[in-house]
Amino acid sequence: MENWDGSASASAFHVPEWMIQFADQKQEFNKRPTKIGRRSLSRSISQSSTDSYSSAASYTDSSDDETSPRDKQQKNSKGSSDFCVKNIKQAEFGRREIEIAEQEMPALMALRKRAQGEKPLAGAKIVGCTHITAQTAVLMETLGALGAQCRWAACNIYSTLNEVAAALAESGFPVFAWKGESEDDFWWCIDRCVNVEGWQPNMILDDGGDLTHWIYKKYPNMFKKIKGIVEESVTGVHRLYQLSKAGKLCVPAMNVNDSVTKQKFDNLYCCRESILDGLKRTTDMMFGGKQVVVCGYGEVGKGCCAALKAMGSIVYVTEIDPICALQACMDGFRLVKLNEVIRQVDIVITCTGNKNVVTREHLDRMKNSCIVCNMGHSNTEIDVASLRTPELTWERVRSQVDHVIWPDGKRIVLLAEGRLLNLSCSTVPTFVLSITATTQALALIELYNAPEGRYKQDVYLLPKKMDEYVASLHLPTFDAHLTELTDEQAKYLGLNKNGPFKPNYYRY
Amino acid sequence: MENWDGSASASAFHVPEWMIQFADQKQEFNKRPTKIGRRSLSRSISQSSTDSYSSAASYTDSSDDETSPRDKQQKNSKGSSDFCVKNIKQAEFGRREIEIAEQEMPALMALRKRAQGEKPLAGAKIVGCTHITAQTAVLMETLGALGAQCRWAACNIYSTLNEVAAALAESGFPVFAWKGESEDDFWWCIDRCVNVEGWQPNMILDDGGDLTHWIYKKYPNMFKKIKGIVEESVTGVHRLYQLSKAGKLCVPAMNVNDSVTKQKFDNLYCCRESILDGLKRTTDMMFGGKQVVVCGYGEVGKGCCAALKAMGSIVYVTEIDPICALQACMDGFRLVKLNEVIRQVDIVITCTGNKNVVTREHLDRMKNSCIVCNMGHSNTEIDVASLRTPELTWERVRSQVDHVIWPDGKRIVLLAEGRLLNLSCSTVPTFVLSITATTQALALIELYNAPEGRYKQDVYLLPKKMDEYVASLHLPTFDAHLTELTDEQAKYLGLNKNGPFKPNYYRY
């Protein structure tokens, strides 16, 4: 079984090496299909398939029931057994969680209300593969209200909330997911979504690309009826661009990862809050007066820097890109090389997307009690591996907090072993998830209803007008009142009164 | 003589109405070529050609010499008379101003140093039409050092610093400009730059599009030898896009107005400072505790809001674009319609680019002593005309400050008669001009040296790599130290170590 995307593109311009490595690892995976091997390798398939949200803990569930859901026969109250979840009896608890989430996802609820008149997804058969949480449930039930039929699997073997899955199954959604799937379970669940007698999907909603990959490998003919793919993750989007470059993408795909609203919320605004939260929950440190170096001044770095500056920290920034560097200067941060400040800082935060930004040499030179953590999307930014040497002692002092102790007694405080701090040590506000879910819903509607020819076999950004619509659906949360253009003003500006309001290259 | 850009495009998608009006006015202009008519109409040709910087006052010059420079015979110390300035004897004073400006334009000076080895503009014959200030002089002399020959006119009839023009003429630059040109002088100067025996330009540097327009009209054949146009202004750029749409653009053009560094500096960072400066210089008001409404949350609005919030004002925002609106919410501003707060605010600031954002009805409802001003690029945002009615009394209380008094005694404080506040009532820091001048120099180099076929007859943004280069040349000002990628990191990220570092759609 060869690499699904050919990866001849791997050496092409601007394809990150980590994409190539990842492709290599997958080939390894296919050679050693032992259970353990598979599970560990599942990580290589999509980064998100094994990471878990700390908030994604099961609420009530500590049952000792070790029977695999695959081996159980369950029915919901209407008699259907077209699902596979941990325990259908947990449905009631899950329903309450969904109801609470509904209160904080006003945009999807607004879509549902509109759907009482029109059903823009009537006839849509959506197969989905995402984290299965209360928020996802609100999305799925919204898609249902908009007219779609859905079948769903989990994109991560740990992140499923069993009670929510049960509630979805109870209300008639064919869901195949539970917390703690094996690698084999993982693909079995996906297959159960896709491979159904008398039902064939015409839309894909993916998070990480595994579902798309599976259909490419196993049921390539299905693409004849599929109208489009909506993909949310960095990894999945990269795969799609590679497919497109290789000429192998046979349906339109929508990259919702790079939508304005998603980018700003997931990165700038969310990180502005979660950096403080992650540091506090793990270390109880005081921010005032602390010296901090933030590596990288993209949206994530901007958020981290703004928050820490506001809390009274003294913040230094490192950058490779002179434009971002100049922004850091104008925003009031000293731009330095890491070496210049490494001896004096109290906290080191990486958010570059790069690898080995913090090396063993840097770690050796840090002062006692220095805190080191990562806010970037992969766990390669800090060279944690270099700390696993005999002369250093590791001491786990709290969950997600390690003291690494040098022979002379110096301690470094390493958070989440260098993995993404805000995924590991804080939670993601429902409001942010609401933005993303709404974007996904609109992307599905757009692709499903687009007239012939609007989208070709390529990867698209969400049309600006829909991005604007996502934003507008979230304004009522803030009791925010938008101004409308008068006819005269619209004419003056050469704009349609309903948008889009900006040229495509506008930077916000 | 018909409209230079045909303007069939005027009704096309997204062409602002003010462009169309502007085209109409020009037709008017050609019908009534009286002197007064022409002068007033010159304003319609390019907005920037008659606005003046408050800082652009002539330093020493209040001479009563009313002789037109066109009627004087002057020679510089080397015997050349290929120039036309107010008074060549002011050269020494102008030279000192240029030297002071050089100290604050490190990027151009760095380019000059590099030029000791290579002359990337050797053979270039540049005709330019910009504001003639000390900063422009540093640019021109840098272009000279890079190998170019230059001829220059002013893009604005008021903004020329006579001493600087004299200094340039003295050191051998054919400059045709003085403060207080008539409409006729304006075009005469431009013509003297272009229409030269034995010298033909191969590059155009324009600010407002008047020079480009003149060549199109008078010497269309010149374009055969011209390698490209570099245009800085919003107006000029719009013209170029219209030409391009109409299929009439016959050389490549570089839009430097929308470069990242220019946008962020001219708008966000510069307005963050100039809103405070403009308000203080005109009103001496205290910002703390004041209620302010800012209309528009683009880069300009963002800068205004951030500054006023930091000074203790309570800031409300109005927006038409839901994405910018959501940003305003997340940044901590109440999003309102103007009507909701118009009775309670102490200051109203427009920065929308729109027209009639503040109407007479709004003005009628404002409270006593409310300050009204505009930070947007045109003077249409506040309906100032509606205030010129008999029942209202105007009282000029300071330069640029009018009290408009209602019959019941209520006073509105109108700044700069609704024209751009920071152009009228504060100054533009040299540092910002340095960014722009460097961008212009690099755009000229790029267009002049680009291999056949890289640029077609279209409008381009500056390549990201050059934008990054402009930024990097300004980092030493802040003693900022950029980090370099290791080979390993560059490979991992799939990037060239020297950039560009971001995809084109990156928003910064």
Next chain:
Amino acid sequence: MENWDGSASASAFHVPEWMIQFADQKQEFNKRPTKIGRRSLSRSISQSSTDSYSSAASYTDSSDDETSPRDKQQKNSKGSSDFCVKNIKQAEFGRREIEIAEQEMPALMALRKRAQGEKPLAGAKIVGCTHITAQTAVLMETLGALGAQCRWAACNIYSTLNEVAAALAESGFPVFAWKGESEDDFWWCIDRCVNVEGWQPNMILDDGGDLTHWIYKKYPNMFKKIKGIVEESVTGVHRLYQLSKAGKLCVPAMNVNDSVTKQKFDNLYCCRESILDGLKRTTDMMFGGKQVVVCGYGEVGKGCCAALKAMGSIVYVTEIDPICALQACMDGFRLVKLNEVIRQVDIVITCTGNKNVVTREHLDRMKNSCIVCNMGHSNTEIDVASLRTPELTWERVRSQVDHVIWPDGKRIVLLAEGRLLNLSCSTVPTFVLSITATTQALALIELYNAPEGRYKQDVYLLPKKMDEYVASLHLPTFDAHLTELTDEQAKYLGLNKNGPFKPNYYRY
């Protein structure tokens, strides 16, 4: 047994009613000495004696050993049994906690170093009653290093860390404290500290006033040898001022609660961080764009407002004091009455020190999902009792988080049942505790060494010079370098080069 402080003063100017109520309750307490009654009434003795820090959880201890420590016979490794702790075998774990705390309490460690030369507390016999935590242990061992003998009890029946108590007992400190004391245990422990054959205290370090109270009631003669009292809490300080007014204070007392450094750190700087922390840990909410009303603009309110504004919330303030109100205005907050905004806000935070600031009427008018919490020192600010009515449903959704549900389905999110949020739902940074502990140590040194007559039978603030010394001991943490006056400058300013640097009324 009559009221210990006479409380004739209760009706005097500026004696808060809560002090009077508190005195009343104590009388009740003495009438019904049942075990349950006593325990619940112990709360009335000092507010702090039953509140518990969330971080003060025992680390390792979940033993089912239900034997009361009073009934156990334990010896430390040196054979001493002059202590009473949960389990002396936990000493090693406690020692490690103490060592970690030492790293973050540089000021006390600096005092220890100085103590190698001089022993300013030689001969001091200190009886103490405080929270027993790793930080207190560092204080006690520092007092020991300075020459003092110490005996210690807990000021709170829940807050003792058993491991730390064990470590102190192991290293020879007579400690009488464990987590989960009964009311009776509480007083027994205090008595064991004081009532010792052949040892009589000459200094008191108290937190809440219970120890002082006990000695007043039981061993009033002891005061003949006591050189002074150092009191940290608001409650204890109030008691001392009442005693002083009633002419019953028979030794000097030092009010360390109102020291500059303590006030600023415990209130302004600490709350700036803990309001965010407390809200995040309990609700995972997003701050950006949220409307918040903060009741009270003292140091705590200032900290809360600054933090939330920085995170993008829109903050309203209520105040009764026009000076603080004007500060709120100048700092950029709308000053409102609670009624004006109660329908629109997402969060209500009280920090007034007052009672019934948020009434049932306010609670009835809040919008769905509004979060209500208290950052003030007592739990009277929100009228929580008014919510305990049959028509409202309480639902505990997380630890410290209740949903109170109205008949129409509206939910209010009440945090920590209206008790102090940052004590209940976040932790206090060691750095803040370090400031307080250092202040206590210096106050003890000052009172113990003061020449006859410097202090009378009254309540004093720490001399400014010592407050400055506390601050200076904490500067090295920030690698902060203080400038020294030259002789000439000191003379010019009329100051001693070593301080104090400000007049007493200086406000910082």
Next chain:
Amino acid sequence: MENWDGSASASAFHVPEWMIQFADQKQEFNKRPTKIGRRSLSRSISQSSTDSYSSAASYTDSSDDETSPRDKQQKNSKGSSDFCVKNIKQAEFGRREIEIAEQEMPALMALRKRAQGEKPLAGAKIVGCTHITAQTAVLMETLGALGAQCRWAACNIYSTLNEVAAALAESGFPVFAWKGESEDDFWWCIDRCVNVEGWQPNMILDDGGDLTHWIYKKYPNMFKKIKGIVEESVTGVHRLYQLSKAGKLCVPAMNVNDSVTKQKFDNLYCCRESILDGLKRTTDMMFGGKQVVVCGYGEVGKGCCAALKAMGSIVYVTEIDPICALQACMDGFRLVKLNEVIRQVDIVITCTGNKNVVTREHLDRMKNSCIVCNMGHSNTEIDVASLRTPELTWERVRSQVDHVIWPDGKRIVLLAEGRLLNLSCSTVPTFVLSITATTQALALIELYNAPEGRYKQDVYLLPKKMDEYVASLHLPTFDAHLTELTDEQAKYLGLNKNGPFKPNYYRY
């Protein structure tokens, strides 16, 4: 004529040396009573008597009328000639200025309204010596409305607005002041206020202490009828404290300089704005990315630091007081010694109240183009004298801006020759002056109406309740709504519902 305050106190604790020098200089003054000598020495009498506000320029007045007002005979329209101003005909213009100022001084206007019922100053005969501006005129006319008779002189020989003085004279106020008085004129005017047939003052309102001084020297018996002195300036207050220490103060005096509202407004809030304004108006510099060192972190320093940080500057702080130093740390500023950063900073700002904070050695080490200025109250902070040496060249580049040029070409940009930047280069908002004027009015009312014995022959701070009243009168400007205590709450807190609300040592 010996020194008015005896100055034996000069060597006492905490009397700044500059007070002593000032006393010495005055002795000098008395020895050399030439006109020039006197004028230059008048500066030594009170710092404020010769400094001038930049905004205090005469509006219309550039008349060449060189006749001294003392030599002119003028009458107002009612026939009175009991005044001496430049030109009574300017009254109308002055009246309009006063009317404009009234709009921004709501607190005084509110007092006037209240005065329609009661006349708390009925019978008061106030002699005043302050800057004579539109704002002062509003104060004087308010005092009149409250029942007082007033006579007035200027406290500064340059700051009188002739038109305003004329308007006051026209409406019947005996005013003796004009712009450009000689030293001799200065005392003559004061004498004309005091030394009147049949009228003797019973209240003094002073700014700088010169009026008080004059009465002490010339008419000591007047104090028998004087009920009190209200003094606004630092200098005047110091004098009063010295008199008090020397046992020579024979009436109560009110120090309004140290009122909370005045301190916070004049220093923290006002400097937060004026540092930006002063720097911009003189240098047009950009703040973003600039490195700044602020010497001193009192209220002025705090204001400067907050503003510059908000504008994107990187700010370092120097301090001698460890408490303020710790505040700087917690507020996010690196605390350094000046030497550590002097080579790298772009701006140096002093606000210490100290002398020689910036020495020639520092100036020698600054980098090219470094800007140096002073925000402290005296002009001794920068050793400007040390720059007046032959090897350095001074170049005046703008009003208030000098380039000092080193032999190697390095330039330092010195603002206002080291005098107070915001007095010299920016304006003081009316709102701040309103706070001060209201405080003065209330202090006069309090002293005039206080029952026998409330005030002794000492210096007092304004009672907190009146400070609160000043604040409350300014809240309507911000449409701010104060909350009132309920009876129950007032009882609970032990407070009067109308204040005062805080203990005296409260720091705000």
